[in-house]
Amino acid sequence: MKSLNEEQKKAVESEYKFLQVAAGPGTGKTSTIAARILNLQFSYGLQKNEILAISFSKSAKQQLIRKMQAYTEKLGFGSVIEVLTFHSLAHRIIRYGVHHGESKFKKGFQTVDTMSIFQNTPYLIKDLCRKYRDRDLVGKALAKALNIVRQGDHVDHTVYQTWMELRTNKLFKIDIDASERVIISAEDLIECWKRFDRLEKEKNLTDFQGLISESIQLLKKRSDTYEMVTNGLRHILVDEYQDTSLSQEDLLFSLAGDTKDITVVGDKNQTIYTFNGSNETNLDRFIDRCKNFELGSSETIQLNKNYRSTPEIIQLSNYFIGNEVIKATKGKSLVNPVIVNAHSTRLASSYIASEIQLLCRKEQYEYKDVCILFRKNSEHAPQADDVISALEEYDIPYQYVFVKVEQKFDLESSIQELSDNYPGLPLDEILSMVQAKGDAHTDLVEYLKNGVEQGVDDIEELLDLLFEIKDVSADYSENKVTIQSVHSSKGQEYPIVFIVYLGDQHFPHGSHPNIEEEKRLLYVGITRSMEKLYILGRHGIHFNDFLGKCRNKDTEYLVYNSDKKEVLGSELSQNEVILIRETDKALKKQDAIQKKKLEDMMADW
Numbered sequence: 001m002k003s004l005n006e007e008q009k010k011a012v013e014s015e016y017k018f019l020q021v022a023a024g025p026g027t028g029k030t031s032t033i034a035a036r037i038l039n040l041q042f043s044y045g046l047q048k049n050e051i052l053a054i055s056f057s058k059s060a061k062q063q064l065i066r067k068m069q070a071y072t073e074k075l076g077f078g079s080v081i082e083v084l085t086f087h088s089l090a091h092r093i094i095r096y097g098v099h100h101g102e103s104k105f106k107k108g109f110q111t112v113d114t115m116s117i118f119q120n121t122p123y124l125i126k127d128l129c130r131k132y133r134d135r136d137l138v139g140k141a142l143a144k145a146l147n148i149v150r151q152g153d154h155v156d157h158t159v160y161q162t163w164m165e166l167r168t169n170k171l172f173k174i175d176i177d178a179s180e181r182v183i184i185s186a187e188d189l190i191e192c193w194k195r196f197d198r199l200e201k202e203k204n205l206t207d208f209q210g211l212i213s214e215s216i217q218l219l220k221k222r223s224d225t226y227e228m229v230t231n232g233l234r235h236i237l238v239d240e241y242q243d244t245s246l247s248q249e250d251l252l253f254s255l256a257g258d259t260k261d262i263t264v265v266g267d268k269n270q271t272i273y274t275f276n277g278s279n280e281t282n283l284d285r286f287i288d289r290c291k292n293f294e295l296g297s298s299e300t301i302q303l304n305k306n307y308r309s310t311p312e313i314i315q316l317s318n319y320f321i322g323n324e325v326i327k328a329t330k331g332k333s334l335v336n337p338v339i340v341n342a343h344s345t346r347l348a349s350s351y352i353a354s355e356i357q358l359l360c361r362k363e364q365y366e367y368k369d370v371c372i373l374f375r376k377n378s379e380h381a382p383q384a385d386d387v388i389s390a391l392e393e394y395d396i397p398y399q400y401v402f403v404k405v406e407q408k409f410d411l412e413s414s415i416q417e418l419s420d421n422y423p424g425l426p427l428d429e430i431l432s433m434v435q436a437k438g439d440a441h442t443d444l445v446e447y448l449k450n451g452v453e454q455g456v457d458d459i460e461e462l463l464d465l466l467f468e469i470k471d472v473s474a475d476y477s478e479n480k481v482t483i484q485s486v487h488s489s490k491g492q493e494y495p496i497v498f499i500v501y502l503g504d505q506h507f508p509h510g511s512h513p514n515i516e517e518e519k520r521l522l523y524v525g526i527t528r529s530m531e532k533l534y535i536l537g538r539h540g541i542h543f544n545d546f547l548g549k550c551r552n553k554d555t556e557y558l559v560y561n562s563d564k565k566e567v568l569g570s571e572l573s574q575n576e577v578i579l580i581r582e583t584d585k586a587l588k589k590q591d592a593i594q595k596k597k598l599e600d601m602m603a604d605w
Contacts, residue, residue: 004028004035011301012036013043014263018290018298020241020283021265024326025317025527026308026493029265030060033237034067036263038078040235048079050232054252055083056240060491064239086248087208089255090215091463093229100224103214106204108416114207117199118143124195128188141174141182142192148172149189150209151277152246157285159247161213163193175512212247219254233260240490241266241286245277253289262290269321272487272521274514305329306527308493312336313533315554317526321519326527337526337533339551342560345383345501348536349390351560352498355534356481357394359496367397371482371494373525375507383501384483391481401484414444419459427462428452486525497529502537502547515544522546536560 004012008028011021012035023029037053040046055061061083068080084092091111097103118124118139129138149166152159160166170186200206206214218225236256238244241264244252256262264286271280279285290298304326306314311328316337318324342348352372359365377384384400391398422430431448434440451462482494499522501507508518526533537547551557 004032005305007301007303007305008032008035011303012039014299014301016297016299017261017294018286019261019263020286020298020300021263021303022267022283022300023265023303024267024306025270025524026306027303027326028305028307029239029303030063030067032303033239033263033265034064034071037068037081037237038071038075041078046234047232048081050234051081051237052089052233052235053081053083053237054089054239055085056243057085057491060239061085063491086244086251087211088463090211090251093215093218093225094211095463096228097214097218097225100228102218102221102223102225104201105206105214108204110203110205111211112205112207114143114147114209115140117196117205117207121199124192124199128192129182129184132182137176137180137182140176141184142189144176145172145174145184145189146193146196147207147209148174148277149193150213150247152249157246159216159250161217163190163197166190166193177510209247212245212251216247216251216254219251230255230257230260235261235263237263237265239265240270242268242271242280242282243273243276243278244282246279247277249282249285249289258293269323269325269520270490270524272490272517272524274517280516280520308530309527310335310531312554313526313529316533316550316552317523319552320526320549321523333531335532336554336556337529337535337550338556338558339547340534340536340558340560341538341547342536343538345381345386345506346390347560347562348500349386351536352387352500352534353390353394353396355498356391356396356496359532365496366479367481368477368479369495370498371484371489371492371496371528372498372500373484373486373489373528374500375486375521376509377485381501381506381509383506384485387483387500391483396481397479398481398483399478401482401488411443411447414441415447415459415463419463422459425459427459430459486521489528490524493528493530495530496532496534497525498534498536499525500536502535502540502550504540504542507537507546508540508543513543518546519544 005028008031011019011032014036021029021032023032033053037051040051041048053061053064055064064083065080068078072078072080094103094105094109098105098107098109122135125135125139125142128142132138132141149160149172158165166186166189168186168190172184172186172189174182174184176182200210219229233255236252238252243266252262264283266283268280268283271278271282274280287298287300306326307329309317309328310330310333312333312335314326314328318326340348340351342351356367356370359370360367372387374383374387375381388398388400418430418434422433427448431445431452434445434448448462486499502522505511507522508515526535535547535550539545539547
């Protein structure tokens, strides 16, 4: 407790039934959650199996476990509790439901991502949305619409559990990407959902949202499955609460019932997964929902002391988001964030590579201190591809981190089979038996080894691991520059961060961007940096000028029009500065004409 500040201590020791911790970036939320878990054991006598933590990703889970381990080793007291993701929790609930005969699924059910189901089952969209000739587009739209209604519609705050709840006069406008939208009638969506329901039962499979929906149904029955899942449970903690969907919120409150205490931790300014059903009002809605249980039973505590970044970086992050959200605890570094105006991603990448080379040769930084964050990597916006080309040209080692979705059918079936063959045996014993037989698939053996190394006790817990679907693949111990999307960087920090590529249709992304979410996403990127920050792009014309908004008296502004950088305000005269800006506008004018035509065509959408 001595290492915690006053706000963190209040969060750790709070006695309220419902606690919300609003934690800005770099404010020590993981340490606070871990300390609260240990305090529940020490001060209130809760056993490890009476506390459950829910995290948004495997990486966040591992950070929390490591912090709990460090505390228990230092104190010589307490236990590391179980940490699940919402999907692994839901999968466990359904397994218990199958065991008690309360689920619509049977033993050995499989989980597949939604699009894979639609791509492999043309019948799901047959004769639906007939005015659209592109059937692949229709499949994508119906798959997305089905997820939206089951995740929860934030317009009317409704989570639809069955197709029977949909109003037949409703229309669903589904954006597929930056330029395509499909309008789906409720009648078509209802028919698609009916077919999906039949497929689930006939094939004994579901998608990831189906896990959440079915687990809610099982908990609401308040029968044997509910008793088995909640037996002894007294306190639930949820990390990154701003990223939860309405249906995941329903799952949480269905699990808690009237008797369990809940702690949620989150930051509305880091809500960047609205495409997965999250919403920036999650934290406010949590408190409102808690008031329905008992007035005066909830408390909100703000964590705003940032221990990660320099005051200069914090000043920029607060300035950009439009509020003094976090406060610096470090002294001034006298190094301002650098805003680089480059006309293309290729030029921006060239600047990044040359600057990294300079930093590592002259300022004693290592390559692993550097992270390059991109908004999008695609054929039309090859942000990561251009960065990789530039790094290779400079012989700079790198690792490209990607979000990995685990959906290994054979692996899942093999683990289910092991569960049947070795019920109740510890995982390390099962691994020894599998290795002794010598005929198991390499992937299965490696997965079992990985489970043992992570401290997994049995097959049930190993099955939970299989459904932690948000993860990144990287080895941060290697001396390599890291390249990853801004989305996948949540919860991480680096001494040096480069962000690419700001500008119309790049960042903010798309021809009809959600500006507020794009602002939050850039805020997340900015606050990953500990010491040095570089933001690259060009000025926006059609949407918010993110690059211009990052520029203020406490940032350094560069124009990079070639392999030679030019510093505004020093080497260039004011007339030259004006000329460069006018040239920048002229170069964009041609693009603007074409974009305007497209916007006029889509105005009625």
